[in-house]
Amino acid sequence: MYRYDEFDRDFVADRVAQFRGQVERRISGELTEDQFKPLRLMNGVYLQMHAYMLRIAVPYGTLNPSQMRMLAFVGRKYDRGYGHFTTRQNLQFHWPALKDVPEILGHLASVEMHSIQTSGNCIRNVTADHFAGAAADEVADPRPHAEILRQWSSLHPEFIFLPRKFKIAVTGAERDRAAIQIHDIGLHLKRDAEGRLGFAVYVGGGLGRTPLIAHRINDFLPEADLLSYCEAILRVYNQFGRRDNKFKARIKILVHEAGADEIRRQVDEEWERIRHSALALPVDEIRRIEAYFALPASLSPRPARSVVLDRAVAANPALADWLERNTARHRISGHAMVTVSLKPIGGTPGDVTSDQMDLLADLSERYSHGEIRVSHEQNLILPHVALDDLPALHEALAAASLATPNAGLVTDIIACPGLDYCSLANARSIPVAQRISERFGSQARQKEIGDLKIKISGCINACGHHHVGHIGILGVEKKGEEFYQLTLGGSGDEHASLGEIIGPGFSGADVVDAVETVVDTYLKVRSGPEEDFLAAYRRLGKEPFKEALYGAA
Amino acid sequence: MYKPAKGTAQKAVIANRLDDGRTVFLDEAGNWTPDLAEARFVVPGPELDAANARAEAELKARIIVDPYPIDIVEVDGRPVPARIRERIRAEGPTVTYGEAEYEKLRAG
Numbered sequence: 283m284y285r286y287d288e289f290d291r292d293f294v295a296d297r298v299a300q301f302r303g304q305v306e307r308r309i310s311g312e313l314t315e316d317q318f319k320p321l322r323l324m325n326g327v328y329l330q331m332h333a334y335m336l337r338i339a340v341p342y343g344t345l346n347p348s349q350m351r352m353l354a355f356v357g358r359k360y361d362r363g364y365g366h367f368t369t370r371q372n373l374q375f376h377w378p379a380l381k382d383v384p385e386i387l388g389h390l391a392s393v394e395m396h397s398i399q400t401s402g403n404c405i406r407n408v409t410a411d412h413f414a415g416a417a418a419d420e421v422a423d424p425r426p427h428a429e430i431l432r433q434w435s436s437l438h439p440e441f442i443f444l445p446r447k448f449k450i451a452v453t454g455a456e457r458d459r460a461a462i463q464i465h466d467i468g469l470h471l472k473r474d475a476e477g478r479l480g481f482a483v484y485v486g487g488g489l490g491r492t493p494l495i496a497h498r499i500n501d502f503l504p505e506a507d508l509l510s511y512c513e514a515i516l517r518v519y520n521q522f523g524r525r526d527n528k529f530k531a532r533i534k535i536l537v538h539e540a541g542a543d544e545i546r547r548q549v550d551e552e553w554e555r556i557r558h559s560a561l562a563l564p565v566d567e568i569r570r571i572e573a574y575f576a577l578p579a580s581l582s583p584r585p586a587r588s589v590v591l592d593r594a595v596a597a598n599p600a601l602a603d604w605l606e607r608n609t610a611r612h613r614i615s616g617h618a619m620v621t622v623s624l625k626p627i628g629g630t631p632g633d634v635t636s637d638q639m640d641l642l643a644d645l646s647e648r649y650s651h652g653e654i655r656v657s658h659e660q661n662l663i664l665p666h667v668a669l670d671d672l673p674a675l676h677e678a679l680a681a682a683s684l685a686t687p688n689a690g691l692v693t694d695i696i697a698c699p700g701l702d703y704c705s706l707a708n709a710r711s712i713p714v715a716q717r718i719s720e721r722f723g724s725q726a727r728q729k730e731i732g733d734l735k736i737k738i739s740g741c742i743n744a745c746g747h748h749h750v751g752h753i754g755i756l757g758v759e760k761k762g763e764e765f766y767q768l769t770l771g772g773s774g775d776e777h778a779s780l781g782e783i784i785g786p787g788f789s790g791a792d793v794v795d796a797v798e799t800v801v802d803t804y805l806k807v808r809s810g811p812e813e814d815f816l817a818a819y820r821r822l823g824k825e826p827f828k829e830a831l832y833g834a835a
Numbered sequence: 836m837y838k839p840a841k842g843t844a845q846k847a848v849i850a851n852r853l854d855d856g857r858t859v860f861l862d863e864a865g866n867w868t869p870d871l872a873e874a875r876f877v878v879p880g881p882e883l884d885a886a887n888a889r890a891e892a893e894l895k896a897r898i899i900v901d902p903y904p905i906d907i908v909e910v911d912g913r914p915v916p917a918r919i920r921e922r923i924r925a926e927g928p929t930v931t932y933g934e935a936e937y938e939k940l941r942a943g
C-alpha cells in the first residue's frame with residue numbers, strides 16, 4: 283500500500299494545525315461565518331440539517347486496517363458510533379462537533395488520512411475500480427496512476443479555484459466498475475498492440491442538473507504523458523469553463539457546448555506546449571510507485587477448487603447464495619474478491635457501525651492480507667480472500683449482519699443521505715431505499731429478478747447517481763411534500779446511458795408500488811431469465827413500463 | 836410557550852448552534868433550545884421582528900449560525916413546522932441509525 287512521504291506528512295500536519303487555529307478563531311468570534319465557511323469546506327466540514335458533517339477522503343477507495351480502526355474510533359468517540367460510505371468512496375460522519383474536528387483530523391493524520399479537497403472547486407479525491415489490483419479481468423492496477431494523480435492534484439496551485447469541482451475516476455479493466463464515463467475525466471488503463479500501458483481518456487461526463495456522458499478524446503495516451511495531458515485538460519477548462527453561471531460551470535457543459543472535437547483540438551494544442559516539460563512521467567517513477575501496490579508477497583496461487591469450500595457450500599444454502607452474489611474471481615488462482623454488503627434488508631445503504639468497522643479491520647488482517655476497499659456502490663470489499671477461508675469469513679460477517687447475499691441485486695441500492703441529513707435535499711432517500719429493500723427482501727424473489735441497480739438521490743445534485751440507475755429515483759419537493767421521479771434504463775458501466783424520465787412523479791406513499799410495477803412488468807416482458815432488466819429495457823423501450831405505470835395512453 | 840393563535844400564522848426561529856451544529860430554536864428568554872415545544876412562537880409584525888433581531892444578535896455573538904424564521908402549524912394540538920425539511924430538523928432523522936438500527940433489524 284502507498285505510504286505518505288515526508289512532504290505529505292508535513293503538509294497534512296500543517297493543515298491540521300492551521301485548521302485548529304481557524305476553528306479557535308471562529309469560536310472566539312474573530313472570524314464570521316462568512317469568513318469561516320470556505321475554510322471549513324476546504325477541510326471537509328459541512329453544516330447539515332442537524333449538525334456538522336465531516337467528509338474524509340479515501341484515496342482510490344483503498345483502506346488499511348489501521349485506517350479502518352481509526353474511523354471506528356472517531357465514530358465512537360466523536361460521533362454516534364457509525365459512519366456513512368458514499369458514492370465517491372469517501373466516508374462521512376454526520377454528527378461531529380465543530381470544536382472536535384481539529385482533534386479528529388489530528389487522529390486521522392496519524393494514519394495518513396485527511397479531508398483535504400473533499401469539498402470546493404478543486405480536483406477531488408480520485409476514485410477507482412474497487413476491484414483494482416485483484417480482478418481477474420484487469421489489464422493492470424490503475425491505482426498507482428491514481429496515486430500519481432493524487433500527488434499532482436494535491437493543492438496544485440493552478441487548480442485550487444477551478445470554475446467548479448472536478449472529479450477523476452480510473453479503471454484498469456474493460457468492464458467499467460468505476461463509472462468513468464460520468465466523471466469530468468475518466469481514465470481507462472489499457473495496453474496497446476506492443477503491450478505498452480496507456481489510457482483511453484474520457485472528458486466531460488457528469489450527473490447533476492445536466493447529466494451528460496463523457497466523450498472519448500484520446501484512444502491511447504501513453505502512461506508517461508498522463509500528467510501533462512490531464513494538466514492540458516484542466517488548463518483548457520480553467521481558461522474557458524463558464525465561471526459566470528454555477529449551473530454551467532462544470533467541464534461537461536464546456537465539452538457539450540464546444541463539441542468534443544474542438545475540446546480535443548484545444549487540449550492537444552496546450553498539451554504540445556507542455557508534454558515535454560517536467561510533467562512527463564519517468565517510467566521508473568511509475569514502476570517505483572507501482573511497487574507500493576503490488577499484491578502481497580504471501581498471496582500465492584492455490585488450487586482452483588477448494589474442498590473445504592465445496593463441503594461447506596453443500597451444507598449451507600446461505601453460504602451458496604453469498605458465494606454466488608458476493609464473491610468474484612481473483613487474478614490469483616484459489617482466491618476470491620468478497621463484497622461485504624452494507625445493504626442489510628431494510629437498512630441504511632452505506633452505513634457501518636464502529637463495531638463493524640473494527641470487525642472488518644480484524645477480518646481483513648485475518649483473511650484479506652490487510653486490505654479493504656470501498657466501492658462507489660456503497661459496499662466494502664475484502665479483495666484477497668483464499669477460497670478455503672470463505673466459509674469462516676462468511677460466518678464472521680453473517681454474525682455482524684454483514685453477509686447479506688445481494689451484491690448487484692435489487693436490494694443492493696445506492697442512496698444518498700437525502701433529507702434525513704443533507705441540507706440541500708428536497709426529499710428523503712434512505713426510507714425509500716429501506717422500503718424497496720423490504721418489499722423485495724425475499725432471496726428467492728431477488729434471485730428471480732436478477733441484476734438490477736436502483737439508485738436514489740434526494741435532489742438534482744445526483745450524489746445517488748440516479749441518472750445511471752437501471753431504475754433511478756429522484757426526490758423532488760412539490761407543494762411542501764416529497765415526490766419521486768422515476769427514470770429507467772440508465773447505466774454507469776462501459777455502455778453508459780442516462781435513464782429516461784418515465785412520466786409524472788409519485789408520492790412517497792406510492793413510489794415503492796411504482797418500482798414494484800416496473801419490476802413486475804420486466805418479469806412479464808423479458809425474453810427469459812438470461813435477459814436482465816437493462817437488456818430488456820434497451821430492447822423494448824419505455825412503452826410497456828409506461829403503460830403499466832400510467833395505463834394506456 | 837405555544838398558544839394556538841386563531842387565523843394568524845405562527846412562526847419560530849430555527850438555527851444551528853455554532854459549536855456543535857445542533858438544530859435549535861429561539862426561546863422566550865432569548866436563548867436557544869433543541870426542543871421546538873420550548874420555542875418562542877411569534878406572529879409576523881413586531882413580535883417576529885424582535886425575534887429576528889435577537890437571532891441576528893446571537894449570530895454576531897457567535898452562539899448560533901444560519902438563523903431563519905419558519906412557519907409553524909398545529910397538528911393534534913402541538914406546534915409543528917409547516918415544511919417537511921424543518922419537521923425533520925426539529926425531530927432528527929426519520930430513520931434509526933448506528934447500533935440502534937442493527938438492533939431494530941435483528942429484532943424485526
Ligand code: SF4
Nearest residue numbers: 698704707740741745
Ligand atoms: S443528491 Fe442532493 S440530497 Fe442527496 S446527498 Fe447529494 S446534495 Fe444531498
